[in-house]
Amino acid sequence: MGIIDITERCERKTASALQADFAHAARVAMLGELTASIATRSISRLHPITINGRWACGYSIAPSRIGLKCAN
Helix, strand or coil: CCCCCCCCHHHHHHHHHHHHHHHHHHHHHHHHHHHHHHHHHHHHHHHHHHHHHHHHHCCCCCHHHHHCCCCC
């Protein structure tokens, strides 16, 4: 019976687990960026529709809320 050194095997397992954790974190970060991009584009395209809908229904919209400046 002899002594078996398993240090190198344990280091490889730790390194592969660390690499898997980094890969997962990168995928989650990319998913967050994609979600934010889609949300921003959707909101920017829907904003004029809501403004026009409110105007058509007779709701008063403050010009400052839609970025207009009133000329006095």
